[in-house]
Amino acid sequence: MTDFADEARSRTAHLLRMAGTDDARVRARIIDYAARTPDPPLMGPQGIHTSGCPRCHGTMWLQRDLWVCSACGHMKDA
Structure with a gap:
């Protein structure tokens, strides 16, 4: 598979590939x-x-010197 094709995969596909399991419950x-x-x-x-x-x-992500919540948008200084 080319790098371009791998980059086009969804996040879910990447997580499933990294898990490397066929167990339906885990998937x-x-x-x-x-x-x-x-x-x-x-x-x-x-x-x-x-x-x-x-x-x-x-979940809040650190963006430069600011924490930003991905769900509600709340922000606070780092």
Whole structure:
């Protein structure tokens, strides 16, 4: 497979491929996880950092010097 074709795969497909399992229950849990969690932002110079949102308990991503919640949009300084 070419790099271009691999990059076109969905996040769910990447997670399933990394898990490397044929167990239907495990695959269903991975698919559910991918559907419930947001896609991470593009990786910045400091990598990817996450935290819990104090408002909605969703996932916050560190974007430069600011934490941004992917679910409710709440922001706080890093």
